[in-house]
Each structure stands twice: as C-alpha cells, then as structure tokens.
Amino acid sequence: MVSEEVADELVSACRTTVGDELRSVTYFTPEEYDHLYLRDDLERGNDPEAFAENERQGFSSQRTYEWSELGDYEYTIRVFEFGHLVRVIGDEEGVYVTTGDLTMDRFGELVEAIQSILREE
Template sequence: MLYLRSDLYENDREQARKAKRSFVDNERLGFDSKETYRGLETDPDSEPDIGTYEFTIRVFSEGFISRVIVGDQGIILTTDGLDLASFETVAIALRVLLKEL
C-alpha cells in the first residue's frame, strides 16, 4: 500500500502511477527487515544490539518517504514534513493496521 501526497503529480495520473511504481520498487529492496538487518540482532559480536526494526524514514529536500513493515506486508507513505514523534505515532498506527490484515 502506498499513500502519495496529494500535491505530488496531482494533475498527471500517469506520472503519479510511475512515481508510485518507482517508490514501491525502491522500497522493496531490503523488504525483509530480518534479512536486511541480519547480524544486528543475531550476532552480538558484529554490531551492537539496537532492537527490532520499527520503521524507515527517507529524507529528501522536498519531503519524506516512510516505510512500515510487518511480516511480509508493508505500507509506504509520503509527507512534506513531520517531527520524529509524529512519524513514530504514524508508524505505530500503521503497524497495528498491518497486524490486523
């Protein structure tokens, strides 16, 4: 699932579809958080234990992309700006939603 800010590509649906496809394709890389962060949790000698994966924020000059993964499902959303606490609140809500699916 991908939420794309309403002001992005608002006058061009085809461009919006292409952008969404690009975002999703990029975020699929490393989609399995256990595989992506292997070693951080299972091998304490390789990296410090930083806990379990919660969500990803990618920062761009004109906005943010956030990704939340639960199991083999995920949600990607875009926003023009939030503080870290708001990103965490959104991520928690999305994790609850994904667990219910």
Template sequence: MPRSADNTTDQRLTALEHACRGVVGDRLRSVSVDGPDHSTTLYRRSDLSPGADAPVHEAMAEGASCQSPVFADGGRTVCSFENGYVTRIRVGETSVVATSDGIKMDRDTELSAAVRGILHE
C-alpha cells in the first residue's frame, strides 16, 4: 500500500512500522495493522516470502485467542507460534500484530507502549 507523507494516517502507519522495528530489532518478522480506517501489512522482513505470517496475522487481528498465551493483559496478548512469537496489541478498534523470532517480555512491554503512544496521538 503506497503511503504519502502528507496524510496523517500514512504518517501514523509509518511511525508504527518504525516503532516496531526499533523496539524489536532484527528479530522482527512482520507487522500488520487492522482497524476501521486501514488494514495492511506494514512490514515484512526481506527473507520472508510474501504472506509468510499472514494466517497468524489474520487470526490474531480477528480476535482469535491462542491456546497457551505466554502473556495476556488488557489489550495485549503474546503467544508462541511455529516460527516464533506473535504479539497482538489492541487499541480501541485497531489491532497491531507483530511476529518475531523471539521476544523478551521487557521488549514486548516497550512495543506495547510505543504502539499505544502512536495510536493515541
């Protein structure tokens, strides 16, 4: 999805991508956002084929719960999946889903704070 720098929504989506990449680093696999105004993949690591984590993103965005959450609180869920970990952060009607090879809980807390900060702007 092409994004223009003068559109507030596009700026917010770009900020979400950069925040997720900055917090998780090289372990980040992919990031998607699903909300009333937009539904798209923001980032996919270059070594992954298109759609590699799409089923996980779709299930989490639709509110599927994992069988054994590693961590869950109001609006944030971390689960393991076959290729690593998936984190869903809900802010209002918007879900941001990030997959990673691995994630430490302090990084997940930072990721949640960064996403919430951007979506509440």
C-alpha cells in the first residue's frame, strides 16, 4: 500500500521524535490500512480492522470542520488510560501513532514530522 521507503521514513521519524514512548505506527487511506510498526513488547489487539476503520472516519470528520471558525484541521489526539493516539490526515492518506505519555510539545514535533513526509508523498 505504501512504499517501503516511505514506511521506513515514517517509522524512523516517529522513533526519532518519540523515542521509547512509541508504541505503534499505522498508515491508512480511506479504503485501506497498513501497520508499519509495533513495539516488540506489545501485542496487536483482537480487531485491528475496527480500530483502523475508526481512524479512517477522520477523512469525513475533517470535511465536517472544513467551514469552522477554528481554522484548518491539523491533527487529533486521543487520550487513553495507558497512552495516546495521534492521528494526522492529509488529502488522501493519513497516519496514526500510538504512544506512551508525551508532553504537548512532543506531540507537536511528532505531527510536524509526519506532515512533512505526507506532503512529500
């Protein structure tokens, strides 16, 4: 789905930015998804398709906010008991990353790194 070169670049950028707090990296389009990275000490959930499908709904959510006074959509952070999910969506592709605990500054750096790669794609 995504070239090996882009996949490696995304994982490398996320690992560099987040370090040991990186849990997983998934690339997705409106139709498909591809898990690029899962930390060795973790197991993939029972229904990764449902998880990816939920994040793919972000394409329609992005259009919902298109006319908002808030400005352009940038990214989504979801907070969970044991970590966070950061979703970045471009025109026809996106990436979601799961992490451990991060500061808001680190989330911003992570998003910038992902957006830069998606713009090149």
